Amino acid sequence: MAADQKYFDEMFGHGTAARAPYVDYCNWFKDEDTARLLSKSEEAEALFRLIGVTFNVYGDPDATERLIPFDLVPRIIAAREWAKVAKGIEQRVRALNAFLHDIYHRQEIVRAGRLPAEMIARNDAFLPEMIGVSPPGDIYTHIVGTDLVRTGDNEFFVLEDNARTPSGVSYMLENRETMLHMFPELFSKIKVQSVSQYPRALRKSLAACAPDACDGRPTIAVLTPGIHNSAYYEHAFLADQMSAELVEGHDLRVVDGRVAMRTTRGYKPIDVLYRRVDDEYLDPLNFNPDSVLGVPGIMDVYRAGGITIANAPGTGIADDKAIYSYMPDIVEFYTGEKAILKNVPTHRCSDPDALKYVLDNLAELVVKEVHGSGGYGMLVGPAASKKEIEAFRAKLEASPGNYIAQPTLALSTVPILTDAGLAPRHVDLRPFVLVSPDRIDITPGGLTRVALTEGSLVVNSSQGGGTKDTWVLEE
């Protein structure tokens, strides 16, 4: 198979011979029967359905529980490639936490003139309730999912820093389990770094951030919006794997200055809450009064040091798409080093010159909402029709401050298995990072999302993307 010359293919580069990390896999693959592999694909799907690895799509009444398509050709990364990426992520995550501490305290970065004051003051993601709050270890974002894309042999870009409640880690773990189940022989031939330690590491990392109010072994709970949430499976999975309770807002209340869960033996205080509920819904007394997903008064307990909330409220200011454009400065300001990982050049549409450029070049650009996620409300210029572009132009002109624009990157491809054999598809990568006071732990690999439609650049599962197992090879 000849790779598309326009894009960097991670298996074949720009040529036809397998790149070094894929050599062993390709040797195995050439002796495999495509029909057998395709039947394995169905086997994998049946397994996912039985386990219930599903997600819900909002606004789709016919398919309340859907599977994310799984492609069984792994994405393979060499140890050396990974080491550099991991170093870059670690640097970036350190900077994010230092930035969050600064933003909610003295705002030195603004005083130093490296970040305009209005980027904070006029930003909905800035939470005034967090001003002056120092969580244990000064960690604000404990669990980070740094979205990366690759455009060449040595070219990695950070697309987004997901510092609020990144999801997808359960797919990383289940994908690996499925591959081990289906192709044990591959894993004895090729040495792949393990990912299965993630839940233990998560528990340890959360426990290390217990508040002063905790005496003895920290009690950890996972807060979910409930079984109708799109990531409910993941919430249950992580709670289960960590032996933590899976709680909803109505299981919790404030008792004697602590947040406590209703157990069969009465109320029991929680030390660390891994919440998968957005800030807005966390506390009806302090934020959205209509929320039934949160706990009335939890913010007051939090500010008094009675509970650790992971991630901290207000971390959205760090992964906001407008702030993103300042990340190279932010990394340099807090670490004193140049950023190892590149940023995608970003046009802030709030700036009139940038807006003009973006409006003139809509057909070439990717335009995103500043606070959007999940691939909703974005424009991929090269893939959009004239009509779609014009409709988007109107939205952009109406509220330019809501948007940023980026060049369309030549995302790398990795082959997927189709009825006709291997075929290249665009991918991205979300590695998962755990931050505790004494260490930053990055699971080797992460979740590879793949756009299953030929030529498509949109990998989001809500938009029909699939996933792949991601292998980082041993040295």
Added chain:
Amino acid sequence: MLGKTAGGLFWMFRYLERAENTARMIDAGLRISLTRSSAAESEWTSILSSTGARAAYEATHGAPDGPKVIDFLLRDPNNPGSIMAGIESARMNARVVRTALTREVWEAVNECYMVLKRLLAQPIEDRDLPRVLQIIRQRSAFVRGALHGTMVRNDIYNFARIGTFYERADNTARIIDQKYYILLPSVKLVGSPSDNVQWDTILRATSTTRAYQTLHEGDVDPRAIARFLILDGRLPRSLAFCYGKIGDNLGYLEQEYGMRHTCQSLADALCAKFRSHDMNAIFDYGLHEFISDFLRDSAALGRQIEIDYRFIE
């Protein structure tokens, strides 16, 4: 353990047990309508009453008609008590309490749901009905078997078991409640052939025909049937058996938590009734009254368990 989780386990196993019992009742109704079509209508009415679906059925379909009743009990979206709705509720509760279940138990209930969802997507034809009913009973048994074989014997297991036996006793009691008049001693004097069929239906609806015959050497006697279903501690669907188990499981919770609640006392009082009463005493008191008292006391116990273990706030 969260109170919500305890409640979710209790209800998950109630719903499963209920679906299985409804399948047994359809089986019994089907048998009657095949053998004695003249008695069928009143049998379906009595089955609808036992499953608590009579009002809902009559509101949409009017007079009981075999195929309609069967479809209503199996899969009608207008019937919140249908087997399909029960299995869906069981699975929904299983999703809520998933962290408390072993993978085997979850997969058994999820597969039960997936199989029945496919199977009950269309109306079931007569010739397929026995097979479908068998699959329902079998799938429910798989979940019970996975629970038995893979779960640690702790509070989680106890709440699941309490839900199972609570619902099973409730079902047996409702069947007796519908049929008490043919189990009264005076009926034997009448001895009409229709009564024989009715007795047979009761045994079939509780899947106890074979057990009864073995233990009673084939002698069909209404008094013995009543004693069998109420007092015989050897029969896993009798009230005495189920309440013995509920008493045990509540006792284990008392030990594990080191705390005795009102529900333990209520359960003990109910268990004592089955120990102290023989069938004569029950008939003297009145079978109908005895069963009515039981249903009332059992409802009170259910509410008390919910309060004592904080299923809800």
